Amino acid sequence: MSALTLYDKLWQSHVVRSEKDGTALLYIDRHLVHEVTSPQAFEGLRLAGRKPWRLDANLAVADHNVPTTNRSDGIADPVSRLQIETLDKNCAEFGITEFRMNDVRQGIVHVIGPEQGATLPGMTVVCGDSHTSTHGAFAALAFGIGTSEVEHVLATQCLLTKKSKSMRVNVEGKLHPGVSAKDIALAVIGRIGTAGGTGFALEFAGQAIRTLSMEGRMTLCNMAIEAGARAGMIGVDETTIAYLQNRPFSPRGALLDQAVENWRTLKSDVDARFDQEVSFDASQIRPHVSWGTSPEMVVTIDDCVPDPALEKDLVRRQAMENALVYMGLEANQPVSSIRIDKVFIGSCTNSRIEDLRVAAAVVKGRHVAKNIKQAMVVPGSGLVKRQAETEGLDRIFADAGFEWREPGCSMCLAMNADRLEPGERCASTSNRNFEGRQGAGGRTHLVSPQMAAAAAIAGHFTDLDVFQGNL
Amino acid sequence: MDKFTVLDGIVAPLDKPNVDTDAIIPKQFLKSIRRSGFGPNLFDAWRYLDHGEPGQDCEPRPLNPGFVLNQERYSGASILLARENFGCGSSREHAPWALLDYGFKAIIAPSFADIFFNNCFKNGILPIVLESRVVSDLFERVVAEPGYHLMIDLPAQQVITPDRQVYPFEVDAFRKECLVDGLDDIDLTLRHVESIRAYEARRRQEAPWLFQ
Numbered sequence: 016m017s018a019l020t021l022y023d024k025l026w027q028s029h030v031v032r033s034e035k036d037g038t039a040l041l042y043i044d045r046h047l048v049h050e051v052t053s054p055q056a057f058e059g060l061r062l063a064g065r066k067p068w069r070l071d072a073n074l075a076v077a078d079h080n081v082p083t084t085n086r087s088d089g090i091a092d093p094v095s096r097l098q099i100e101t102l103d104k105n106c107a108e109f110g111i112t113e114f115r116m117n118d119v120r121q122g123i124v125h126v127i128g129p130e131q132g133a134t135l136p137g138m139t140v141v142c143g144d145s146h147t148s149t150h151g152a153f154a155a156l157a158f159g160i161g162t163s164e165v166e167h168v169l170a171t172q173c174l175l176t177k178k179s180k181s182m183r184v185n186v187e188g189k190l191h192p193g194v195s196a197k198d199i200a201l202a203v204i205g206r207i208g209t210a211g212g213t214g215f216a217l218e219f220a221g222q223a224i225r226t227l228s229m230e231g232r233m234t235l236c237n238m239a240i241e242a243g244a245r246a247g248m249i250g251v252d253e254t255t256i257a258y259l260q261n262r263p264f265s266p267r268g269a270l271l272d273q274a275v276e277n278w279r280t281l282k283s284d285v286d287a288r289f290d291q292e293v294s295f296d297a298s299q300i301r302p303h304v305s306w307g308t309s310p311e312m313v314v315t316i317d318d319c320v321p322d323p324a325l326e327k328d329l330v331r332r333q334a335m336e337n338a339l340v341y342m343g344l345e346a347n348q349p350v351s352s353i354r355i356d357k358v359f360i361g362s363c364t365n366s367r368i369e370d371l372r373v374a375a376a377v378v379k380g381r382h383v384a385k386n387i388k389q390a391m392v393v394p395g396s397g398l399v400k401r402q403a404e405t406e407g408l409d410r411i412f413a414d415a416g417f418e419w420r421e422p423g424c425s426m427c428l429a430m431n432a433d434r435l436e437p438g439e440r441c442a443s444t445s446n447r448n449f450e451g452r453q454g455a456g457g458r459t460h461l462v463s464p465q466m467a468a469a470a471a472i473a474g475h476f477t478d479l480d481v482f483q484g485n486l
Numbered sequence: 487m488d489k490f491t492v493l494d495g496i497v498a499p500l501d502k503p504n505v506d507t508d509a510i511i512p513k514q515f516l517k518s519i520r521r522s523g524f525g526p527n528l529f530d531a532w533r534y535l536d537h538g539e540p541g542q543d544c545e546p547r548p549l550n551p552g553f554v555l556n557q558e559r560y561s562g563a564s565i566l567l568a569r570e571n572f573g574c575g576s577s578r579e580h581a582p583w584a585l586l587d588y589g590f591k592a593i594i595a596p597s598f599a600d601i602f603f604n605n606c607f608k609n610g611i612l613p614i615v616l617e618s619r620v621v622s623d624l625f626e627r628v629v630a631e632p633g634y635h636l637m638i639d640l641p642a643q644q645v646i647t648p649d650r651q652v653y654p655f656e657v658d659a660f661r662k663e664c665l666v667d668g669l670d671d672i673d674l675t676l677r678h679v680e681s682i683r684a685y686e687a688r689r690r691q692e693a694p695w696l697f698q
Contacts, residue, residue: 031685032678036659040678042685044696052578054519063672068682071698080517094517094540101519138696145577145601159601161579162521163608163671171675173682177658179600209504210571213600243574245600266695274695309504330503330569337502428576430513449508449575455537 018284020181021250022216025156025281029139031173040173044138045155047124048075048111048165050102051430052143056166057105067109068172074133074264075106075113078123079430083393083420086116095431109169122396122422125149125363129233130396132262136251136278141168146363146446148239151248152232153255154281156216158245179245180290182215183283186223188297193479195373196231197365197444197463199223199295200238201303205313207293212244215291218283219249223297229258230369237364238446241310250282304350304476305448305461307338312448314350316466316478322346341450342458343438350476353460354386357441358471359453360417360464361393362427365444368402370464375408377468377479383416384474391418391433393425417471429454442470487610489668493591493638495564498555499628505568506575507602511584515540524580525587529555555588559632567624568595572613573602582609592638594645596621607661608671612640614655640666 019027031040053075060066067073080095090096099116106113114120120127125146128134140150140157143165150157164174184203204211217239219232227235232249239247249255256275259265266274301315312335314321323335323346339346344353360366360374371394383390392412394400400422403409409419426433427445435441435457444467445452448459462470469482515527517540526544531537533555535548549556555563566585572595573581582605585593591611596618598606606613616624627647628634637646640662645653664671675682690697 032681034660038658038660040675040681042682042689051516055521055579058519058521065672069686092517098517098519135695137693143577143579145575147577159577161577161582161601161605161608163579163605167672167675170672171682172686173675175660175671175675176604209574210597210599213571213597240601243571243599264698266698270695270698274693277693309506330501334503428508428513430516447506447508447575449506451512451531452508455512455531 018286018288020283020287020289021154021218021248021281022156022181025137025139026178028137029156037177038175039177041139041176042173043141043168044072045128045133045140046073046168047128047140047142047147048073049079049124049142049144050077050098051079052162053105053165054098054101055162056169057109059166060169065170067111067169070110072172073111074128075102075111076121076124076127077102077116079424079428081116081423082431083423083425083433086421092432119397119401122399123363123366123424125237126366126395126399129153129229130262130398132259132265135259135265136255136281141174145240146237148245148247149233149237149363151236151239151246152229154248154251154278156246156248159240179216180214181218182212182291182293183218183220183289185292185294186219186221186297187294188223190223190297190300193465194300194302195463195465196227196234198300198303199297200235200241201305201310201313201461202295202300204238204242204310205303207242209241209309209311210243212239212242215244217242217244217247219247220283224249225252228369229254230367233367234364241446251278302463302466302479304466306342306344306350307335308341308448308450309338310446310448310461312338316350316476318350320344320346320348320350351478352475353440354475355442355460355470356386356388356439357435358383358387358390358467359426359441359443359445360391360467361395361425362445363395363424364446365464366393366395366399368399370444371399371403371408374464374468375411377465378415378417378472379411381415381472383471386474387471389418390416390471391420391426393420394422396422426453428452442467442476487668487670490591490610490612490640490665492640493564494635495591496560496562496633496635497565497567497624497628498560498563499567499625500554501569501625503569504571504574507573507578507581508575510573510581511578514538516578516580521583522587524584525589528584528588529553562589564589564591565636565638566590566593567621567628568593569621570596570618572598574599577601579605579608582606582611586611594621594624607665610665610668612638612665614638614645616645616653616655620653
């Protein structure tokens with residue numbers, strides 16, 4: 016048999032049947048549900064008189080709309096409240112397991128899936144959210160779907176889809192201290208572009224990937240979609256297996272042994288061929304900062320804002336000029352001269368315990384700069400929050416002038432009350448810097464948690480090495 | 487879902503690459519629990535000069551005269567001409583819902599983001615990929631000729647210009663069939679209930695930990 020990629024293996028093991036043109040009916044092992052993209056799907060089921068195909072494959076949580084301040088009074092915004100109540104009602108009516116807003120297990124859907132062991136190697140994982148690619152860190156085939164497909168999965172446990180091409184992103188060598196998975200993600204997107212991965216399933220491989228924690232791998236796979244790839248994935252190793260021990264939804268005992276034996280096969284064969292390969296030298300990756308309104312508009316911290324005049328392609332040049340105007344930046348301005356108003360540490364990209372630890376280490380014993388109007392930390396789940404509090408991270412952040420919030424998507428997309436005001440500039444650990452993403456007229460700079468933390472203290476972007484006195 | 491066969495419609499040009507789904511329908515409108523009524527808020531932040539909120543009457547809102555869809559010559563457009571990577575970003579199906587509710591039935595671009603592309607087919611919108619060079623040509627013609635329209639023949643897989651230039655396009659056979667016949671995906675899949683059950687039975691043996 017010919018050598019297979021991890022993607023080939025995941026695909027083949029889930030094909031129920033195929034059409035002549037290659038469209039496959041793909042079986043879905045795990046369906047994660049949240050309040051924004053599911054109400055119309057449940058309504059569709061009701062109208063057609065259908066029931067969910069397999070209840071235990073579904074797990075629901077409200078995350079996009081939830082307030083991150085005190086929740087004892089419920090949700091102030093009536094429209095948000097209705098959407099969350101609708102999820103509660105739908106889950107109760109159809110019998111789907113849901114972590115409700117005041118459950119300690121509540122959190123961002125892409126944080127709680129892995130945290131609960133609901134995401135396992137070899138699974139197909141879908142959710143009505145593009146950042147479902149996150150779960151590929153566990154050698155799962157995980158991708159975002161629209162609401163029609165949410166309904167389709169609920170009704171049939173399957174999806175109609177075609178196989179993508181495969182691309183391996185090799186990151187060899189060793190990352191410098193202070194350079195994180197987020198910087199790898201931004202470096203990859205900066206090189207291949209936001210459409211570079213369109214039509215591909217990405218596999219991240221190489222020494223630098225192997226040394227990442229599961230949290231780092233999730234950050235990286237999370238942003239595969241920002242490179243245009245619906246799915247990103249990483250083969251199983253001991254780090255993966257260690258993470259999955261003793262999680263509520265993980266198998267135990269003999270079943271775990273059987274599962275682990277299978278999981279160890281979930282990596283690309285040595286001779287596997289990819290449709291495309293790109294390679295990076297980890298030792299050359301510097302901390303990144305996005306300067307524009309697309310995640311491909313990135314530079315490194317020691318660089319300057321690029322000059323559209325040097326761009327030959329007219330459409331791209333126009334997009335760069337528009338981005339500079341929107342962002343209120345000048346071409347050739349040093350990145351370290353960009354002063355910020357707000358700092359957001361959170362989102363499905365960077366709200367896990369490791370992210371909070373590295374950010375806390377930077378701010379410990381210091382205080383946010385005077386020009387910072389607001390700095391907030393939004394843990395990815397109630398359990399991440401509790402763990403952080405056990406470690407005393409909440410005190411470190413609070414002493415440094417950060418707000419310590421309840422878990423949710425928060426200012427990543429500003430569907431709740433957490434948002435930027437027009438013209439405000441934010442150092443954000445989230446994943447998208449689109450116009451208005453964090454609030455109408457808001458200006459987002461994507462960075463790693465340590466870079467966001469350092470920017471909060473300095474009041475502007477700063478090289479971590481300079482900041483820590485290492486240069 | 488409505489059937490899609492032949493469409494002859496006015497073309498509106500949106501001359502920006504990487505138009506994301508946040509721009510197509512901003513986040514505040516995602517709080518709706520319905521799948522209709524998003525048309526007035528399509529491209530909300532570009533289309534209006536003020537900030538829109540869900541439930542607001544859009545009639546009295548000040549329009550941005552600089553935004554292409556606000557130009558009288560493009561009123562009634564049913565074909566959107568766009569640049570590369572159209573629909574990137576979030577998986578929100580509210581984006582195709584908003585485009586459809588506004589009146590767009592087809593989108594022509596050099597490339598689309600995967601999830602958006604897929605979501606279009608689920609709602610009877612035809613996304614058409616044409617070569618970058620052809621799309622640039624079409625942009626020039628649309629801008630030069632008020633009332634410029636195109637004919638899209640899905641069964642023949644052709645885009646036909648008023649001067650009878652024909653641009654063939656690719657579309658998956660299965661997706662085409664679903665659009666042309668207005669088929670419901672779930673009904674189609676449920677014809678294969680036995681295959682799904684057989685798969686599950688086999689998989690339960692091979693990987694019982696997936697069925698706890």
